Amino acid sequence: MPAAVLQFTSLNRNGLKNALQAKSGISLVDTYSCKLLSELIYTATGELVNYNTLRRVLGIINSVGAPSDYTLSVLAKFLGFPDWQGYRNWEEQLDNERFLIKSQLVTGFGKYEMRWIKDFKDQLTFRNWIEFFQLKSLVDAAIQHRDQELLLLITDLNIQDSDPLVFQRLFMSFESVIWKSQRSEKDYWEWIGEVLLRRPVFRQVILELYVNENALEGYFGYWLNLPYPVVSKEFTVFRRLLNGQLEVTSNQDDTLFKEFIQSTIQGNDWKEFHPIIKGRLAAWSYILDITDISAEELFAECKADSDKIAFISFYYRLIWLIKGINSPIALNWKSLDRPRGLLSTFEYVDWNNYFTIQAINARLAGDRECCQSFISKVDPYLFSSDYFEWFKVHYDACREFAQAT
Numbered sequence: 001m002p003a004a005v006l007q008f009t010s011l012n013r014n015g016l017k018n019a020l021q022a023k024s025g026i027s028l029v030d031t032y033s034c035k036l037l038s039e040l041i042y043t044a045t046g047e048l049v050n051y052n053t054l055r056r057v058l059g060i061i062n063s064v065g066a067p068s069d070y071t072l073s074v075l076a077k078f079l080g081f082p083d084w085q086g087y088r089n090w091e092e093q094l095d096n097e098r099f100l101i102k103s104q105l106v107t108g109f110g111k112y113e114m115r116w117i118k119d120f121k122d123q124l125t126f127r128n129w130i131e132f133f134q135l136k137s138l139v140d141a142a143i144q145h146r147d148q149e150l151l152l153l154i155t156d157l158n159i160q161d162s163d164p165l166v167f168q169r170l171f172m173s174f175e176s177v178i179w180k181s182q183r184s185e186k187d188y189w190e191w192i193g194e195v196l197l198r199r200p201v202f203r204q205v206i207l208e209l210y211v212n213e214n215a216l217e218g219y220f221g222y223w224l225n226l227p228y229p230v231v232s233k234e235f236t237v238f239r240r241l242l243n244g245q246l247e248v249t250s251n252q253d254d255t256l257f258k259e260f261i262q263s264t265i266q267g268n269d270w271k272e273f274h275p276i277i278k279g280r281l282a283a284w285s286y287i288l289d290i291t292d293i294s295a296e297e298l299f300a301e302c303k304a305d306s307d308k309i310a311f312i313s314f315y316y317r318l319i320w321l322i323k324g325i326n327s328p329i330a331l332n333w334k335s336l337d338r339p340r341g342l343l344s345t346f347e348y349v350d351w352n353n354y355f356t357i358q359a360i361n362a363r364l365a366g367d368r369e370c371c372q373s374f375i376s377k378v379d380p381y382l383f384s385s386d387y388f389e390w391f392k393v394h395y396d397a398c399r400e401f402a403q404a405t
Contacts, residue, residue: 016058016075017058017059019079019087019091020058023078023079024037028054028060029060030060031051031060034052034054034055034060035051037051038051041074041078044078045074045078047074047077049071049074049075053067057071092130099120099134103134103141106137106150110147112150114153117138117150117153120134120138121153126159126166132169133172133173135170136172138154139174139177140176142154143180148191148195151192152194152199155201155202156199157199157201167204167205170201174202177192178206193226196226196228197228200230203228234269234272237269237270237273237277238277241277241280244260244261248287248322254288257288258288258290261281261285261288261290262292264281265290266292270298270301271301275307275308275311276311276314278301278311279310279312279313279315280315282299282311283295283316283319284318286319287319287322287323299311299312299315305336305339306350308333309336309351309353312333312354312357313354316357316360317353321390325360325394326364335358335373338351338377352379352382353391355378356375356378356395356398358374359371359378359394360394360397360398362374363398363401368401368402371398371402375399375402378395380392380395383395
């Protein structure tokens with residue numbers, strides 16, 4: 001299918017219709033008005049678009065298929081653009097400017113029209129970064145003004161768990177939820193609890209974000225223990241892992257937790273789990289001396305590089321948190337290289353943490369050259385937040401080791 005056709009959706013129709021009406025001075029509501037427009041287009045461009053085609057494109061009559069590449073190209077030229085992509089770029093810029101004007105009221109004063117918010121949410125296609133940045137501004141405003149109604153509305157999203165790219169971008173949209181939690185008390189999670197109870201997508205995103213052990217202090221397990229009506233097997237395991245961690249660090253009896261780790265590994269459900277959960281399972285099997293499965297077997301189920309770095313980072317991080325960071329762990333995987341191009345905030349952080357972890361391994365093994373290689377890939381500016389204090393401390397130690405003569 002031609003590229004221009006792939007870019008045409010029902011969401012474009014109203015904007016295109018408005019632009020054609022403004023250009024032609026014709027109210028496009030029926031067959032007669034489409035005949036007039038067809039004649040104007042031919043006069044202006046020398047190319048013909050049949051009035052029946054215009055009726056389908058503008059939604060005056062029902063249409064099953066998308067308009068042709070030729071039709072969209074001619075309409076774009078009539079509107080003064082070199083091609084359909086040029087028109088779409090202009091339309092997206094105009095939509096974003098309109099959104100920014102309205103969102104200023106939401107961000108600055110917490111004021112908005114509910115119908116506008118609903119229209120924005122219903123028109124999300126989850127295909128471009130602009131939408132996710134727009135969604136982020138509304139999430140930030142809802143958090144800032146403690147507007148639960150707004151947060152419930154913009155998290156009522158119909159997204160399949162099997163779409164990793166969409167979730168990857170949603171992490172960026174919802175990251176202020178975690179950043180805010182670093183300096184908030186339990187009442188923050190009490191306020192946000194209703195949203196977590198009612199919005200599975202929001203819960204899945206928070207599961208992805210809520211992964212740093214330092215972030216658990218002060219409100220450990222509160223949202224995890226809310227009475228969710230429906231939870232996945234993966235979420236149940238993740239919740240038990242974090243609460244089991246609390247038991248171990250509080251010197252409670254870990255017998256039941258050890259049995260839980262064993263039964264989870266033996267059940268083979270872990271193969272479909274998120275790599276962070278696999279990394280934690282591998283770490284706990286090491287910490288609790290469970291030999292049912294090796295860390296290499298768990299790691300082997302991580303196919304993508306992004307999955308591998310998440311696994312490695314949380315495997316080592318958890319072991320060192322519980323057992324101390326005094327000696328290298330024999331398990332160590334081949335170095336991975338950060339991909340080129342724009343990464344989301346959390347992708348970049350994951351890679352940063354991974355390189356720090358590997359630098360620590362090299363330092364503990366006494367390999368100065370390897371430590372220097374890894375530490376040179378770390379972005380120290382990411383350690384300016386309290387959220388990454390653990391990594392900052394060990395980054396500094398690795399840098400001192402690598403530079404020593």
